[in-house]
Amino acid sequence: MTSAQIVGLVIVLIVVVALVLVGVVTMRRRALRERFGPEYDRAVAETDNRSAAEHELRERQHRHAELTLNELRPDVRARYAEQWQAIQSRFVEQPTDAVAEADALVTRLVAERGYPTEDYDEALAHLSVEHGYTLGHYRDAHEIHLANTRGEATTEQLRQALVHYRAIFADILGDTTIPSSTTAGSGTPAGTASTARPDRTSANGAAVNGTPVTSARDSARR
Secondary structure, eight states, X not given: OOHHHHHHHHHHHHHHHHHHHHHHHHHHHHHHHHHHTHHHHHHHHHHSOHHHHHHHHHHHHHHHHTSOOOOOOHHHHHHHHHXXXXXXXXXXXXXXXXXXXXXXXXXXXXXXXXXXXSSXXXXXXXXXXXXXXXXXXXXXXXXXXXXHHTTOOOHHHHHHHHHHHHHHHHHHHOSSOOOOOOOOSTTXXXXXXXXXXXGGOOOTTOEETTEEOOOHHHHHHO
């Protein structure tokens, strides 16, 4: 084999290895996008470094794998659904209290599923692995809840908070129908899934406003 042939072979091997590496990176990136949904874009935007963001997301997956998550029994799911219905009904007369109770109920549900709740940011990181398509609802709702505790939230913001809480609540609770408010009126949080951003639709086939909706993750994969 001549020197030119050897050089040519080396170049071909280098190109093949480079293409394989590009393919591996592309596949891993696609897998992260499908797993985390909007949380992938959020992580990239926050770090302004795609590689660092992807490393952090993979670390979240490793930490999540160490958790022991609980599947809720049907009677436990029914109990949570009843508690949600009571909160939603209370919104008409006591919107401030209803939003505070919604935040507490979601926190209890997160804890019962087996996620740590002592630190809010840590809880978000863990939830993003399985609930990245609705986690934005939780962030938006919690921000309004904090404004609510300071007495700074408007009634419309409180209504939106309850809509957001309902989406993340239904997602974490699993395949079940979350009752909607049966009371008509301007103060009723009767918004449907369409009131939220399109990439934050309830997942896992759960229902929002009493109507079953398609999983946001499934929709994204079609």
